Structure formats: structure tokens, C-alpha cells
Amino acid sequence: MTLLLLVGASAPAASSAARHDLGRFGETWPVIEPDLLATIADRLERARASGELDRLNRQFAARATARVMNPVPVAGLTSASEDRSWRYDPSIALDSDVRDANGTLIAARGTRVNPLDLVQLPRTLVFVDGDRPEEMAWALRQGDDAHALIILVAGSPFERMRALHRRIWFDQGGVLTARFGIAHTPAWVRQQGKVLLVGEVALPRVENAT
Numbered sequence: 001m002t003l004l005l006l007v008g009a010s011a012p013a014a015s016s017a018a019r020h021d022l023g024r025f026g027e028t029w030p031v032i033e034p035d036l037l038a039t040i041a042d043r044l045e046r047a048r049a050s051g052e053l054d055r056l057n058r059q060f061a062a063r064a065t066a067r068v069m070n071p072v073p074v075a076g077l078t079s080a081s082e083d084r085s086w087r088y089d090p091s092i093a094l095d096s097d098v099r100d101a102n103g104t105l106i107a108a109r110g111t112r113v114n115p116l117d118l119v120q121l122p123r124t125l126v127f128v129d130g131d132r133p134e135e136m137a138w139a140l141r142q143g144d145d146a147h148a149l150i151i152l153v154a155g156s157p158f159e160r161m162r163a164l165h166r167r168i169w170f171d172q173g174g175v176l177t178a179r180f181g182i183a184h185t186p187a188w189v190r191q192q193g194k195v196l197l198v199g200e201v202a203l204p205r206v207e208n209a210t
Helices: 002-018 036-050 051-068 133-140 157-164 170-180
Strands: 084-088 105-107 124-129 148-154 185-192 195-200
Touching: 036 051, 036 105, 105 195, 124 133, 133 148, 148 170, 170 185
Parallel strands: 124 148
Antiparallel strands: 084 195, 124 185, 185 195
16 A cells, blocks of 8 residues: 555646656657668669660670689799698597487497498599690690590689680689699699599799790
8 A cells, every 4th residue: 555655646746747857858750761772772762764784684694604714813822843742641539429310320420431431532623724725735745635624723713615616614712722732833632542642733834935
């Protein structure tokens, strides 16, 4: 009962405070926010009508084509100054259990798995700078398409394909050279049993004619 009396006693004071006119400070305006989607649609329509949208589309397509035809060279690679070779073990340790559709355990977490137990590397991987004629010549000496897979780290693979009439690949982003630890070209990767052999080759220097 005491609590109810206290609340009732305070009600008039609170009501009086709520009715007090505090005045108005500064100018006020109604909140008007344009619809975002309508604004975007309006700008796109104006760009289409003026031809700007078509120009931007052509510009984007040209940049995309240029990037595909001439990929960004793999950063940090230089010409080999000495021969060197090493072994690369492709085995990985599973970070989680592998189970089949029925939940049966196939391989436990921590198990080391070697992909070469399941698949073979049928061809030598050949990494070269496509802008260096001596490296391209070396790559062609490693065998035809059935024996060697030419992978560029610089230069246009499409230009080389047209000139050589064979498939040419590109190490986009340097994923493969980084994985194998390749720092210089030309380089090669081939299988030996359950490991991969990796090598870099120092080619004779070609002096510029004067």
C-alpha cells in the first residue's frame, strides 16, 4: 500500500513537468529522404540516354579483355643464375575427419594424405617467362603437349598459342610457383615416385646485338 501511495503522489508532478513548454530552438524541416533505388535507377537511365553507360561498358570490356590477353606477371621471379633442384612432398595432414555419405570414417583428422597415391602427374610442368625468347626456346625443347605443359609467369599465353599452335597456360597470381618454392625461371616440376622433383635451370646469357 505504501508503494502505491508513493507512485500516486508523484504522478501530478510528473504530469505537470510533461506539460511545461520548453520552447523551440532553431528552424525545423520535415525529413525528406529520396528513395535509394529510385535514385540509382534515375542515374542509370540518364547514363543510358546520354550514351555514357555504353561507353563505360565498352571500357570495362576492353580492360577485361586486355587483362585476359596479357595477365599480370608473377611478381618477384627472376632469371635463374645457377642450376638447383629439390624435392617437394605434396602430402597434407587432414584438419578434420573425412566420412562418406553414411557417416563411415574414411580418414581421421591428422592423417597424412599424399595425392600422388591416387593420381599421377603425367607431364612435366615447365615454367617460363614468355617474354624471354631463350626461355620459350628451352620450354619447347622439353617436349610436345603430350610430355610437357608450358606455364607462363609473364607474357601473353594467347599470343604464344597462336604462334606455336599448342596449349599454353599461365600461373595466375603465382599460385603454383609459390607452392613449389620456385623463385627463378626457367623451371620444371616432374614426379618421382611419391614426391615431386623441382628444378631451376640457368640458361646461357644471350648478349644483345649492337
